[in-house]
Amino acid sequence: MPKRGKKEEAAKDGEGVPPKVPKASPAPQYEDPPLREETPGGRRWTLKVTSWNVDGLRAWVKKGGAQWVQEEAPDVLCLQETKCAGPSVPPEVRGLPGLPHQFWASAEGKPGYSGVGLLAKTEPLKVTYGIGAPEHDSEGRVITAEFPSLFVVSAYVPNAGRGLVRLEPRLRWDSAFLEFLRGLDAQKPVLLCGDLNVAHQEIDLCHPGSNRASAGFTPQEREGFSRLLGAGFVDSFRRLYPEARGAYTFWTYLGGARARNVGWRLDYFVLSRRLADDALCDSKIRSAVPGSDHCPITAYLAM
């Protein structure tokens, strides 16, 4: 989605090769504060959920992603952009200790495109696929697991595409997805995890000014996210850290963006308000973890 040219970064260094990591970084590296172990009400966390856009599950495994997950040891793991059908899931993932219940969705007729996974320590009561909208349910973008006290949704929201060629279907998705989440929320609290493919506010990306017409930061996509919040959902990270700058979860591979923290916050834990109020302990961004062009995020809830 960030298809910015080099102009923003091209320093006027004369003839020399521009340094890959300029001394004065345009955005500060995000400093991750210590874990908040409890809710404001003093309840200690009992549920740990990690979400990660892996940008190709098989390559991610080779880069040690599964190893990191094992150390992180979440109770639920939500993966996006697996680019991998269920039968091709590598054994290193199938055998992840503590996550025996695994569910996979992939795009029909488009091998290597999209795809999400949801892995859990305990068996869900029920698992569903998609959002109940035929237009959007053939690309392996959503898995919903119902647990006794909440729904967990692993979602990979469609990218609006270069030149915004797929902005219209994306906006239709936003509406349909919101209705889907409302439906869940009417039953039980919802924990939505994943790559929502939008940076909500200017603070959520490094270069807001030059990205007003870029996929992931158009007014329409941002409004879609605002409507989600208006419908009784909470952006967990931003609630806890309203002023945090440079907190990104995605950096394009192009031009060494990650080393300079030229990034976007595209990955979220979005919670039903009552869950955010009662259960949210912390929402972490694991900026330093390699393995993908996105980093993992982890939420801690007191259930």
Next chain:
Amino acid sequence: MPKRGKKEEAAKDGEGVPPKVPKASPAPQYEDPPLREETPGGRRWTLKVTSWNVDGLRAWVKKGGAQWVQEEAPDVLCLQETKCAGPSVPPEVRGLPGLPHQFWASAEGKPGYSGVGLLAKTEPLKVTYGIGAPEHDSEGRVITAEFPSLFVVSAYVPNAGRGLVRLEPRLRWDSAFLEFLRGLDAQKPVLLCGDLNVAHQEIDLCHPGSNRASAGFTPQEREGFSRLLGAGFVDSFRRLYPEARGAYTFWTYLGGARARNVGWRLDYFVLSRRLADDALCDSKIRSAVPGSDHCPITAYLAM
């Protein structure tokens, strides 16, 4: 072209993982004899020509192919399967010391397919592309350089394809190519270099028995090569080493074939008979040189 199954190699080792390099190699490693510096008539070599199917020029450069060529220091270098249009030739090749005159041909409308090159120390009198047969001249398979005393032809003969799906056009090629070479030979002696995509006799591949219906060893392709020899051309290597076994220039990447010398002799220097009689000093196979699924070959002529 070798699409043999694993059955030939699958040893009955019981449960164990079969070793990649069995102790008893089915074909001996080829032992390259010392260079013959002179013709039988006692004339010392003055022209050194190297030919190599590089299987992708850009990858080959990264694997040090250009470096090896620099050390080999031929007067003429013929490359096949460059998979690279002229403008994409890497600078390491463009700047090869001693080979300033460079000519490139590539497949029209099929980027990354086929392609040949011819590089020379001295400027050719004339360079032509193709073989004068419209059916065959759009794939970048032949470059002919005319020098004062001979033609040098860099050729990548079309593969008959898996299941011999392209055997018919290949046989038409063989006829047209022979006519083309006859026409050259009527003017000046010819040195044909390249991947002729045929193993002529049983001695020219490791597993003749199981490859009678494989591209590169069908009776029709072998007869095509026999016709070439019958038209007054000489297989330089086989003339000099009529009994040499295990002398191959290609090994499929599959199954560790190269380590076991399960190969084919597909790359040749084919000379006009008068050139073979008067000028041929040696014809070498550089079996150990890495960088492609083919190895380079080098001819030494006393011009």
Next chain:
DNA sequence: CGTGCAATG
């Protein structure tokens, strides 16, 4: 098994 493409991000 490995090349270089194409579509996608």
Next chain:
DNA sequence: CATTGCACG
């Protein structure tokens, strides 16, 4: 600058 699948070998 990466991923995947693909055609080709």
